[in-house]
Amino acid sequence: MQIKSVWDGNEAIARFTPRPYHTAVPGYVYGGLLASLIDCHGTGTASAAAYAVTGREPGTAPYLRYLTASLRVNFLKPTPLGPELVIHGRVKEMAGRKVVVEAWIEVNGETTVQGEVVAVQAPDHMIEALLNRA
Numbered sequence: 001m002q003i004k005s006v007w008d009g010n011e012a013i014a015r016f017t018p019r020p021y022h023t024a025v026p027g028y029v030y031g032g033l034l035a036s037l038i039d040c041h042g043t044g045t046a047s048a049a050a051y052a053v054t055g056r057e058p059g060t061a062p063y064l065r066y067l068t069a070s071l072r073v074n075f076l077k078p079t080p081l082g083p084e085l086v087i088h089g090r091v092k093e094m095a096g097r098k099v100v101v102e103a104w105i106e107v108n109g110e111t112t113v114q115g116e117v118v119a120v121q122a123p124d125h126m127i128e129a130l131l132n133r134a
């Protein structure tokens with residue numbers, strides 16, 4: 001998704017403007033895209049929170065990155081295609097290698113999607129694979 005999740009000390013925010021091809025019903029954003037945004041931003045929020053609690057600079061090695069163990073998404077209202085989406089992420093629970101993140105998407109100041117991500121710290125061999133990808 002190429003989103004940038006920015007940690008503000010309390011929650012993480014990402015912004016994304018869907019393109020015309022991110023649609024199913026004309027005029028509205030495709031739900032699978034919205035679920036992907038919750039997923040990507042949820043794991044990013046887990047990572048940012050893990051760096052924060054350990055007092056470390058985000059994105060520094062050894063990497064604290066997270067895999068999606070569970071993804072739940074509720075589509076509360078249709079999401080109009082056109083305006084920028086603001087994706088919020090907040091840590092609900094953090095224990096051991098697991099972080100539970102509640103996430104939601106706002107458009108024009110209204111929440112249209114609400115979700116929850118159970119994120120588990122990625123094993124070293126998967127982080128190595130990602131680092132060697134480029």
Ligand SMILES: CCCCCCCCCCCC(=O)SCCNC(=O)CCNC(=O)[C@H](O)C(C)(C)COP(=O)(O)OP(=O)(O)OC[C@H]1O[C@@H](n2cnc3c(N)ncnc32)[C@H](O)[C@@H]1OP(=O)(O)O
Pocket residue numbers: 039040043063065066067068069070095096097098118120121122127130131
């Ligand atoms: C530098 C660039 C890097 C960049 C890195 C960028 C990564 C971006 C990732 C983007 C998001 C993805 O697409 S990720 C891809 C989609 N996801 C996957 O492929 C994950 C496949 N599943 C797995 O590999 C595994 O099941 C794991 C890693 C999720 C968990 O296995 P594990 O490592 O053996 O851990 P395990 O002991 O079972 O679980 C740890 C804790 O999490 C809980 N837990 C585990 N699964 C669940 C679940 N579904 N729902 C609730 N809770 C769960 C357990 O009860 C336990 O809690 P407790 O007993 O401690 O309380």
